[in-house]
Amino acid sequence: MKFTVFSTLALSLSLTNLALSQQVMTVAFEPLYDNSQLDLLTTACSNGNNGLVTKGYNVAGDLPTFPRIGAAFAVEGWDSVNCGKCFKIKYEPTGIEIPVIAVDHAGAGFNLAKAAMDELTGGRAAEIGRTDMTVTEATPADCGM
Template sequence: MRFSAVIAAALPISLSLAATTSMKGTVSYDTVYDNSKLSTLNIACSDGSHGLNTKGYKTIGALATFPYVGGAPAVTGWNSAACGSCYQLSYNGTSVYFTAIDKADTFNMGLNAMNKLTGGKAKKIGVANVTYKKVAESKCGL
Protein backbone atom coordinates (compact mmCIF):
# COMPACT_ATOMS: atom_id res chain seq x y z
CA MET A 1 0.00 0.00 0.00
CA ARG A 2 2.79 2.42 0.87
CA PHE A 3 4.37 2.02 -2.63
CA SER A 4 1.09 2.83 -4.41
CA ALA A 5 0.64 5.89 -2.20
CA VAL A 6 4.09 7.13 -3.25
CA ILE A 7 3.23 6.55 -6.92
CA ALA A 8 -0.13 8.31 -6.52
CA ALA A 9 1.58 11.26 -4.82
CA ALA A 10 4.20 11.53 -7.58
CA LEU A 11 1.72 11.31 -10.46
CA PRO A 12 0.57 14.97 -10.35
CA ILE A 13 4.21 16.10 -10.30
CA SER A 14 4.97 13.97 -13.36
CA LEU A 15 1.97 15.33 -15.21
CA SER A 16 2.83 18.94 -14.43
CA LEU A 17 6.41 18.41 -15.62
CA ALA A 18 5.14 16.90 -18.87
CA ALA A 19 2.94 19.97 -19.44
CA THR A 20 5.96 22.28 -19.28
CA THR A 21 8.14 20.26 -21.65
CA SER A 22 8.98 22.02 -24.89
CA MET A 23 7.86 20.38 -28.10
CA LYS A 24 9.03 20.90 -31.67
CA GLY A 25 6.73 22.33 -34.30
CA THR A 26 6.49 24.82 -37.12
CA VAL A 27 5.03 28.26 -37.65
CA SER A 28 3.99 29.85 -40.92
CA TYR A 29 2.25 33.12 -41.76
CA ASP A 30 -1.07 34.30 -43.12
CA THR A 31 -1.54 38.05 -43.57
CA VAL A 32 -5.18 37.81 -42.48
CA TYR A 33 -3.88 37.83 -38.88
CA ASP A 34 -2.10 41.17 -39.46
CA ASN A 35 -5.45 42.99 -39.44
CA SER A 36 -6.05 44.11 -35.85
CA LYS A 37 -9.64 45.01 -36.81
CA LEU A 38 -10.49 41.45 -37.91
CA SER A 39 -13.71 40.53 -36.12
CA THR A 40 -13.48 37.53 -33.84
CA LEU A 41 -16.74 36.41 -35.48
CA ASN A 42 -14.59 35.51 -38.52
CA ILE A 43 -12.41 32.91 -36.76
CA ALA A 44 -13.03 29.43 -35.36
CA CYS A 45 -12.93 30.83 -31.80
CA SER A 46 -15.83 33.18 -32.45
CA ASP A 47 -18.95 32.67 -30.38
CA GLY A 48 -20.17 29.76 -28.30
CA SER A 49 -19.16 29.00 -24.75
CA HIS A 50 -15.43 28.96 -25.62
CA GLY A 51 -15.61 31.82 -28.11
CA LEU A 52 -13.50 34.96 -27.81
CA ASN A 53 -16.34 37.23 -28.98
CA THR A 54 -18.49 35.75 -26.22
CA LYS A 55 -15.75 36.71 -23.74
CA GLY A 56 -15.79 40.33 -24.90
CA TYR A 57 -13.00 40.33 -27.49
CA LYS A 58 -14.65 41.86 -30.57
CA THR A 59 -11.49 42.07 -32.72
CA ILE A 60 -8.23 40.14 -32.70
CA GLY A 61 -6.42 43.40 -31.94
CA ALA A 62 -8.19 43.49 -28.57
CA LEU A 63 -6.19 40.45 -27.46
CA ALA A 64 -3.20 41.28 -25.26
CA THR A 65 -0.81 39.18 -27.35
CA PHE A 66 -1.71 40.75 -30.70
CA PRO A 67 0.04 40.40 -33.18
CA TYR A 68 1.01 37.00 -31.77
CA VAL A 69 -2.35 35.39 -32.45
CA GLY A 70 -3.50 32.89 -35.04
CA GLY A 71 -4.15 29.28 -35.83
CA ALA A 72 -2.95 26.38 -33.73
CA PRO A 73 -3.22 22.59 -34.01
CA ALA A 74 -5.01 22.36 -30.65
CA VAL A 75 -8.00 24.31 -31.98
CA THR A 76 -10.16 21.66 -33.61
CA GLY A 77 -12.84 23.98 -35.01
CA TRP A 78 -15.67 26.26 -33.93
CA ASN A 79 -16.05 26.60 -30.16
CA SER A 80 -13.06 24.34 -29.43
CA ALA A 81 -12.11 24.02 -25.78
CA ALA A 82 -8.59 25.08 -26.89
CA CYS A 83 -9.81 28.55 -27.96
CA GLY A 84 -7.67 31.13 -26.17
CA SER A 85 -5.02 28.62 -25.16
CA CYS A 86 -1.61 30.19 -24.70
CA TYR A 87 1.75 28.99 -25.96
CA GLN A 88 5.31 30.15 -25.66
CA LEU A 89 6.88 29.90 -29.12
CA SER A 90 10.66 30.14 -29.44
CA TYR A 91 12.85 30.60 -32.50
CA ASN A 92 16.65 31.04 -32.34
CA GLY A 93 16.59 32.58 -28.87
CA THR A 94 13.50 34.78 -29.37
CA SER A 95 10.35 33.81 -27.48
CA VAL A 96 6.81 35.17 -27.67
CA TYR A 97 3.48 34.35 -26.08
CA PHE A 98 0.94 33.29 -28.69
CA THR A 99 -2.85 33.03 -28.34
CA ALA A 100 -4.64 30.28 -30.29
CA ILE A 101 -7.70 31.78 -31.97
CA ASP A 102 -8.24 29.69 -35.08
CA LYS A 103 -7.91 26.19 -36.49
CA ALA A 104 -4.66 25.28 -38.28
CA ASP A 105 -2.50 22.22 -38.90
CA THR A 106 0.59 24.05 -37.56
CA PHE A 107 1.03 27.34 -35.74
CA ASN A 108 0.07 30.17 -38.07
CA MET A 109 0.40 33.91 -37.36
CA GLY A 110 0.47 37.18 -39.27
CA LEU A 111 3.44 38.15 -41.43
CA ASN A 112 4.38 41.02 -39.11
CA ALA A 113 4.37 38.73 -36.07
CA MET A 114 6.42 36.07 -37.81
CA ASN A 115 8.92 38.71 -38.95
CA LYS A 116 9.30 39.85 -35.33
CA LEU A 117 9.78 36.26 -34.20
CA THR A 118 12.28 35.36 -36.95
CA GLY A 119 14.21 38.61 -37.21
CA GLY A 120 12.59 39.66 -40.49
CA LYS A 121 12.97 36.33 -42.27
CA ALA A 122 9.30 35.28 -42.60
CA LYS A 123 8.95 35.71 -46.37
CA LYS A 124 12.38 34.24 -47.04
CA ILE A 125 11.88 31.06 -45.01
CA GLY A 126 8.08 30.73 -45.21
CA VAL A 127 7.98 28.13 -42.42
CA ALA A 128 10.11 28.26 -39.29
CA ASN A 129 11.00 25.41 -36.96
CA VAL A 130 10.08 26.42 -33.43
CA THR A 131 9.91 24.96 -29.98
CA TYR A 132 6.71 25.54 -28.08
CA LYS A 133 5.03 24.76 -24.84
CA LYS A 134 1.56 25.37 -23.55
CA VAL A 135 1.53 27.89 -20.71
CA ALA A 136 -1.10 29.44 -18.47
CA GLU A 137 -3.67 31.58 -20.31
CA SER A 138 -2.73 34.41 -17.94
CA LYS A 139 0.59 34.67 -19.82
CA CYS A 140 -1.49 35.74 -22.83
CA GLY A 141 -3.60 38.18 -20.82
CA LEU A 142 -6.69 35.94 -20.64
Protein backbone atom coordinates in the same frame (compact mmCIF):
# COMPACT_ATOMS: atom_id res chain seq x y z
CA MET B 1 15.84 4.13 1.11
CA LYS B 2 12.16 4.31 0.18
CA PHE B 3 12.34 8.10 0.25
CA THR B 4 15.17 8.05 -2.32
CA VAL B 5 13.27 5.70 -4.62
CA PHE B 6 10.15 7.86 -4.32
CA SER B 7 12.17 11.04 -4.98
CA THR B 8 13.78 9.52 -8.06
CA LEU B 9 10.41 8.32 -9.31
CA ALA B 10 8.81 11.73 -8.68
CA LEU B 11 11.67 13.47 -10.50
CA SER B 12 11.33 11.06 -13.41
CA LEU B 13 7.57 11.64 -13.63
CA SER B 14 7.92 15.43 -13.47
CA LEU B 15 10.56 15.37 -16.25
CA THR B 16 8.24 13.20 -18.35
CA ASN B 17 5.42 15.74 -17.89
CA LEU B 18 7.78 18.58 -18.82
CA ALA B 19 8.76 16.82 -22.03
CA LEU B 20 5.11 16.33 -22.97
CA SER B 21 4.27 20.00 -22.55
CA GLN B 22 7.01 21.15 -24.96
CA GLN B 23 7.12 20.10 -28.62
CA VAL B 24 8.74 21.10 -31.89
CA MET B 25 6.07 22.08 -34.44
CA THR B 26 5.86 23.68 -37.84
CA VAL B 27 5.14 27.43 -37.81
CA ALA B 28 4.24 29.67 -40.76
CA PHE B 29 2.60 33.07 -41.15
CA GLU B 30 -0.79 34.23 -42.36
CA PRO B 31 -1.13 38.00 -42.97
CA LEU B 32 -4.87 37.78 -42.21
CA TYR B 33 -3.97 37.75 -38.51
CA ASP B 34 -2.02 41.03 -38.80
CA ASN B 35 -5.27 42.96 -39.25
CA SER B 36 -6.25 44.54 -35.91
CA GLN B 37 -9.81 44.93 -37.27
CA LEU B 38 -10.15 41.21 -38.11
CA ASP B 39 -13.66 40.31 -36.94
CA LEU B 40 -13.27 37.34 -34.61
CA LEU B 41 -16.72 36.15 -35.74
CA THR B 42 -14.89 34.98 -38.91
CA THR B 43 -12.64 32.61 -36.92
CA ALA B 44 -13.18 29.19 -35.34
CA CYS B 45 -12.96 30.94 -31.95
CA SER B 46 -15.87 33.26 -32.63
CA ASN B 47 -18.92 32.70 -30.44
CA GLY B 48 -20.30 29.79 -28.47
CA ASN B 49 -19.38 28.84 -24.92
CA ASN B 50 -15.64 28.89 -25.66
CA GLY B 51 -15.66 31.72 -28.19
CA LEU B 52 -13.53 34.83 -27.82
CA VAL B 53 -16.43 37.16 -28.74
CA THR B 54 -18.37 35.63 -25.85
CA LYS B 55 -15.46 36.71 -23.61
CA GLY B 56 -15.58 40.31 -24.82
CA TYR B 57 -12.98 40.25 -27.64
CA ASN B 58 -14.66 41.39 -30.87
CA VAL B 59 -11.72 42.08 -33.18
CA ALA B 60 -8.15 40.79 -33.23
CA GLY B 61 -6.82 44.09 -31.90
CA ASP B 62 -8.86 43.59 -28.70
CA LEU B 63 -6.69 40.61 -27.74
CA PRO B 64 -3.97 41.42 -25.18
CA THR B 65 -1.10 39.93 -27.19
CA PHE B 66 -2.07 41.30 -30.63
CA PRO B 67 -0.40 40.78 -33.13
CA ARG B 68 0.89 37.69 -31.34
CA ILE B 69 -2.10 35.62 -32.45
CA GLY B 70 -2.87 32.93 -34.98
CA ALA B 71 -4.33 29.59 -35.93
CA ALA B 72 -3.24 26.60 -33.85
CA PHE B 73 -3.31 22.82 -34.17
CA ALA B 74 -5.08 22.68 -30.77
CA VAL B 75 -8.21 24.45 -32.04
CA GLU B 76 -10.12 21.54 -33.55
CA GLY B 77 -12.90 23.70 -34.99
CA TRP B 78 -15.67 26.11 -34.04
CA ASP B 79 -16.12 26.67 -30.29
CA SER B 80 -13.14 24.46 -29.38
CA VAL B 81 -12.27 24.26 -25.69
CA ASN B 82 -8.81 25.40 -26.81
CA CYS B 83 -10.01 28.75 -28.15
CA GLY B 84 -7.97 31.48 -26.54
CA LYS B 85 -5.35 29.02 -25.29
CA CYS B 86 -1.94 30.56 -24.69
CA PHE B 87 1.26 29.08 -26.08
CA LYS B 88 4.87 30.20 -25.93
CA ILE B 89 6.65 29.82 -29.24
CA LYS B 90 10.43 29.95 -29.50
CA TYR B 91 12.59 30.19 -32.59
CA GLU B 92 15.84 28.51 -31.56
CA PRO B 93 18.24 30.29 -33.98
CA THR B 94 17.36 33.70 -32.47
CA GLY B 95 16.47 32.46 -28.98
CA ILE B 96 13.37 34.68 -29.08
CA GLU B 97 10.21 33.37 -27.41
CA ILE B 98 6.79 35.06 -27.47
CA PRO B 99 3.33 34.25 -26.11
CA VAL B 100 0.65 33.59 -28.74
CA ILE B 101 -3.14 33.33 -28.41
CA ALA B 102 -4.90 30.64 -30.48
CA VAL B 103 -7.83 32.22 -32.35
CA ASP B 104 -8.44 29.83 -35.23
CA HIS B 105 -7.95 26.28 -36.52
CA ALA B 106 -4.71 25.14 -38.17
CA GLY B 107 -4.33 21.66 -39.64
CA ALA B 108 -0.88 21.28 -38.07
CA GLY B 109 1.36 23.52 -35.99
CA PHE B 110 0.68 27.25 -36.13
CA ASN B 111 -0.09 29.99 -38.66
CA LEU B 112 0.84 33.26 -36.96
CA ALA B 113 0.41 36.91 -37.84
CA LYS B 114 3.38 37.87 -40.02
CA ALA B 115 4.38 40.50 -37.43
CA ALA B 116 4.63 37.75 -34.77
CA MET B 117 6.72 35.51 -37.02
CA ASP B 118 8.92 38.48 -37.97
CA GLU B 119 9.44 39.14 -34.26
CA LEU B 120 10.54 35.54 -33.72
CA THR B 121 12.79 35.35 -36.79
CA GLY B 122 14.39 38.78 -36.71
CA GLY B 123 12.30 40.07 -39.63
CA ARG B 124 12.80 37.00 -41.83
CA ALA B 125 9.25 35.54 -41.92
CA ALA B 126 8.78 36.03 -45.69
CA GLU B 127 12.24 34.61 -46.42
CA ILE B 128 11.80 31.56 -44.16
CA GLY B 129 8.13 30.83 -44.90
CA ARG B 130 7.57 27.75 -42.74
CA THR B 131 9.96 26.35 -40.15
CA ASP B 132 10.07 24.31 -36.99
CA MET B 133 9.82 26.09 -33.64
CA THR B 134 9.57 25.00 -30.02
CA VAL B 135 6.04 25.26 -28.63
CA THR B 136 5.16 25.16 -24.95
CA GLU B 137 1.72 25.36 -23.39
CA ALA B 138 1.50 28.51 -21.29
CA THR B 139 -0.85 29.93 -18.70
CA PRO B 140 -3.61 32.40 -19.63
CA ALA B 141 -1.71 35.01 -17.58
CA ASP B 142 1.27 34.62 -19.95
CA CYS B 143 -1.01 36.03 -22.66
CA GLY B 144 -2.64 38.68 -20.46
CA MET B 145 -5.94 36.80 -20.23
